[in-house]
Amino acid sequence: MKQYTVTGMSCAACSSRVEKAVSKVDGVTSCSVSLLTNSMGVDGSASDRAVIEAVEAAGYGAAVKGRGNDQKGAAAGSLESMESAKDALIDRETPKLRKRLIASVIFLIVLMYFSMGHMMWDWPLPSFFVGNHVAMGLLQLLLTIAVMVINQKFFVSGFKGLIHGAPNMDTLVALGSAASFGYSVYVLFAMTDAQVKGDMDAVMSYMHEFYFESAAMILTLITVGKMLESHSKGKTTDALKSLMKLAPKTATLIRDEKEVVVSIDDVKSGDIFVVRPGENVPVDGIVLDGNSAVNESALTGESIPVDKAAGDKVSAATLNQSGFIRCRATRVGEDTTLSQIIQMVSDAAATKAPIAKIADKVSGVFVPAVITIAVVTIIGWLLAGETAGFALARGISVLVISCPCALGLATPVAIMVGNGKGAKSGILFKTAASLEAAGRTQIIALDKTGTITSGEPVVTDIIPADPSVSDNELLKFAAAVEEKSEHPLARAIIRKAKEEKIEPEEVTDFSAVVGNGLKGVLRGNEIAAGNLKFIEKTAEISDDIRKIADELSKEGKTPLFFAESGSLLGIIAVADTIKEDSAQAVKQLRNMGIKVVMLTGDNEQTAKAIGKQAGVDEVIAGVLPDGKESVIRNLKRHGKTAMVGDGINDAPALTRADTGIAIGAGTDVAIDAADVVLVKSRLIDVPAAIRLSRATLTNIHENLFWAFFYNVIGIPLAAGLWYPLLGWKLNPMFGAAAMSLSSFCVVTNALRLNLCKVYDSKRDKKIKQIKESEEKNMTKTLNVEGMMCGHCEARVKKALEALDAVDEAVVSHTDGTAVVTLNAEVSDDLLKETVEAQDYKVTSIK
Numbered sequence: 001m002k003q004y005t006v007t008g009m010s011c012a013a014c015s016s017r018v019e020k021a022v023s024k025v026d027g028v029t030s031c032s033v034s035l036l037t038n039s040m041g042v043d044g045s046a047s048d049r050a051v052i053e054a055v056e057a058a059g060y061g062a063a064v065k066g067r068g069n070d071q072k073g074a075a076a077g078s079l080e081s082m083e084s085a086k087d088a089l090i091d092r093e094t095p096k097l098r099k100r101l102i103a104s105v106i107f108l109i110v111l112m113y114f115s116m117g118h119m120m121w122d123w124p125l126p127s128f129f130v131g132n133h134v135a136m137g138l139l140q141l142l143l144t145i146a147v148m149v150i151n152q153k154f155f156v157s158g159f160k161g162l163i164h165g166a167p168n169m170d171t172l173v174a175l176g177s178a179a180s181f182g183y184s185v186y187v188l189f190a191m192t193d194a195q196v197k198g199d200m201d202a203v204m205s206y207m208h209e210f211y212f213e214s215a216a217m218i219l220t221l222i223t224v225g226k227m228l229e230s231h232s233k234g235k236t237t238d239a240l241k242s243l244m245k246l247a248p249k250t251a252t253l254i255r256d257e258k259e260v261v262v263s264i265d266d267v268k269s270g271d272i273f274v275v276r277p278g279e280n281v282p283v284d285g286i287v288l289d290g291n292s293a294v295n296e297s298a299l300t301g302e303s304i305p306v307d308k309a310a311g312d313k314v315s316a317a318t319l320n321q322s323g324f325i326r327c328r329a330t331r332v333g334e335d336t337t338l339s340q341i342i343q344m345v346s347d348a349a350a351t352k353a354p355i356a357k358i359a360d361k362v363s364g365v366f367v368p369a370v371i372t373i374a375v376v377t378i379i380g381w382l383l384a385g386e387t388a389g390f391a392l393a394r395g396i397s398v399l400v401i402s403c404p405c406a407l408g409l410a411t412p413v414a415i416m417v418g419n420g421k422g423a424k425s426g427i428l429f430k431t432a433a434s435l436e437a438a439g440r441t442q443i444i445a446l447d448k449t450g451t452i453t454s455g456e457p458v459v460t461d462i463i464p465a466d467p468s469v470s471d472n473e474l475l476k477f478a479a480a481v482e483e484k485s486e487h488p489l490a491r492a493i494i495r496k497a498k499e500e501k502i503e504p505e506e507v508t509d510f511s512a513v514v515g516n517g518l519k520g521v522l523r524g525n526e527i528a529a530g531n532l533k534f535i536e537k538t539a540e541i542s543d544d545i546r547k548i549a550d551e552l553s554k555e556g557k558t559p560l561f562f563a564e565s566g567s568l569l570g571i572i573a574v575a576d577t578i579k580e581d582s583a584q585a586v587k588q589l590r591n592m593g594i595k596v597v598m599l600t601g602d603n604e605q606t607a608k609a610i611g612k613q614a615g616v617d618e619v620i621a622g623v624l625p626d627g628k629e630s631v632i633r634n635l636k637r638h639g640k641t642a643m644v645g646d647g648i649n650d651a652p653a654l655t656r657a658d659t660g661i662a663i664g665a666g667t668d669v670a671i672d673a674a675d676v677v678l679v680k681s682r683l684i685d686v687p688a689a690i691r692l693s694r695a696t697l698t699n700i701h702e703n704l705f706w707a708f709f710y711n712v713i714g715i716p717l718a719a720g721l722w723y724p725l726l727g728w729k730l731n732p733m734f735g736a737a738a739m740s741l742s743s744f745c746v747v748t749n750a751l752r753l754n755l756c757k758v759y760d761s762k763r764d765k766k767i768k769q770i771k772e773s774e775e776k777n778m779t780k781t782l783n784v785e786g787m788m789c790g791h792c793e794a795r796v797k798k799a800l801e802a803l804d805a806v807d808e809a810v811v812s813h814t815d816g817t818a819v820v821t822l823n824a825e826v827s828d829d830l831l832k833e834t835v836e837a838q839d840y841k842v843t844s845i846k
Helices: 012-023 048-057 079-088 093-121 133-150 152-163 169-197 200-207 212-236 238-245 337-350 356-383 388-401 404-410 412-424 432-438 448-452 471-482 488-499 543-554 582-591 604-614 625-635 648-656 668-673 685-719 732-755 790-801 828-836
Strands: 002-007 028-034 039-044 061-064 250-255 258-263 272-275 284-289 292-295 306-308 325-331 427-429 443-447 458-464 508-513 517-522 525-530 558-564 567-575 595-599 618-620 641-645 659-663 676-678 778-785 806-812 817-822 841-845
Touching: 002 048, 012 028, 012 039, 012 048, 048 061, 093 133, 093 212, 133 152, 133 169, 133 200, 133 212, 152 169, 169 200, 169 212, 169 356, 169 388, 212 388, 238 337, 356 388, 356 685, 388 685, 404 412, 404 685, 404 732, 412 427, 412 432, 412 685, 412 732, 427 432, 427 685, 432 659, 432 685, 443 448, 443 625, 443 648, 448 595, 448 604, 448 641, 458 471, 458 488, 471 488, 471 517, 471 525, 471 558, 471 567, 488 558, 488 567, 543 558, 543 567, 543 604, 582 595, 582 604, 582 685, 595 604, 595 625, 604 618, 625 641, 625 648, 625 806, 641 648, 641 685, 648 659, 648 668, 676 685, 685 732, 778 828, 790 806, 790 817, 790 828, 828 841
Parallel strands: 443 595, 443 641, 595 618, 641 659, 659 676
Antiparallel strands: 002 039, 002 061, 028 039, 250 258, 250 272, 272 325, 284 325, 292 306, 427 676, 458 567, 508 517, 517 525, 525 558, 558 567, 778 817, 778 841, 806 817
């Protein structure tokens, strides 16, 4: 997605117009404009020039993000680009609005003294003005012109939009103020005519018809609202700005055996750098030597420092708190973890959530509709016999109370704050749509290895068979025989031995029997290690030991048997244990009303044991790597489904799911395929992500309700709809005040998301339970002759899946079968005809 900065937008109607204009450009496949960040994301093959010209033709300005005046590109992770991005987020608008407001208030106070202070409360005036009503009118005219000049931006932007056929919020303000001013000027001329004719009653009457104070007050109050809104909008990007501030500017490299301080842009992958206590790690790397405790709270939100030693990974912007470490750079520039986090948060802000579409549609027609309502209101009251002043006041009130900005900001401000809150907690939503979708999750599928479990086998039980053999003696024996093995289970035993400071002895004549076990000679005695089937050939195994092994297997553990000279020494059980937070995370998900499913390629017995420990609702065992995608496809038929995984083989399932969630320590392929990335690699962050998404959705609903409710209630009140019944009428100044506060209320409400406690499960609410489909999935197996290769499989698969009743067809030319999953009854004859139409023969259907 190419990103652009857009200038000149003042409300949702502006962003809607820019979006429509760019979407019409040839080569643009999608366009998303953010009023909050004044940015635009464009997908497609259209040139920058074509996109910018389309924006300019719509009456706004645009420039490619990350380019200076010389149009020189910069890498997304470079210091120059980072500084440019930080500069773009600086709030320059609030100081300007504050100056405008102060100047406006000074003139407005004088104007209000003369217009309302003297007329309503008989405040004293200089003798020159006593009884000189024309002079008072002229002074009000001059003071109002001063306020209008100070706030000329409303008129320039508003009438420019009107000329381009794209009226915006500034158009409403400009029309309201200009109408008040224009009518007041007309009254002033009428007053001078009455004065010349000596009609003092008419002169006094005209004094009450002035709306100069309304024209000035409207502009001043809207400026107040704009300033508050601008300040609040600046707060919504605090998380992104704080991340950018973390970006290191220099690094200390080792070159020619000397330490050299260089710009972060000059660091290349493979460079050796050093980090002293108190310094930030400049780029991602691997520790070559040294020990330290590194504070990673900037990236993960965890305040407890993490110990680092040779071989451990370090990330840019984390703080080295204790020792001196020497590292090799692995990822620099835009590839560092920090740069990717910043890019994800920034990209998410430039996208739109599906829930925003309603507001966008309304915003597109909102301003023209309001102008029409205002005109109809004026005409209606004139036809009803009211005075021109009364009718105009009602029309002006309609113009200035209407607020398209509240509609336009309702979704993006909540998305920005929600994304920022997630980033601080190590939860990254790639798009606004993913932030919305996560909260709607009804089913969540968890990959077992690396997600529920640690992904690394550990020793769980040491059970000597001979009372004379101690645990440490059995472990020492096991370490000796396993030391030369490359099997993951062997490495678990070696790690355990190192933890216990046990040095394994030398084994000779070592050999590995594939799929069974190991053989060798230790201290002149024949030794063996392996599974039950292998060891029972060389040693006697009692029923008690067999029973223990069976119990271990039921618990999801792998029992390894060890024998010496034909005698069984004992069993060491190894298992991929569940992570500390897995059971708690699953419990929280279930308390949210989410069905939790575990996917694994393990056998059913092991899978059920792990599933029981984790507390999941359902276990789907024996799933091959390429079968996860079809499982997700089936789960999606029952509700909104999220998939959590970390491996390359999880990528298709992550893509297929409504929401793909990748564990941060996983493969780059999985992270690329996911919609949400959990930096801390903890399963407890999954319910936290869903909790944050739900809070954001609730906040968006609140904002949209307020935006719609405010306009639905405010516009009829301003038009004087209740005047005949209840005598209610709205002064244009109060309408402007309401408008100025509406957007501020929406933005302030969004900022409440910063108070959201993403790890607090006390307030979790269960979503509506999924109604299981009454139709059970049916499968039929067709035995097919004539298939010779993958192309044959593809032809049969395509033909079968073209049938409405077939959800999926798994075809194998080696087995000569086609297994179809059905969502409705279908006759065997139809299935047979479909396959045989492709020139293959169906011999039977089961």
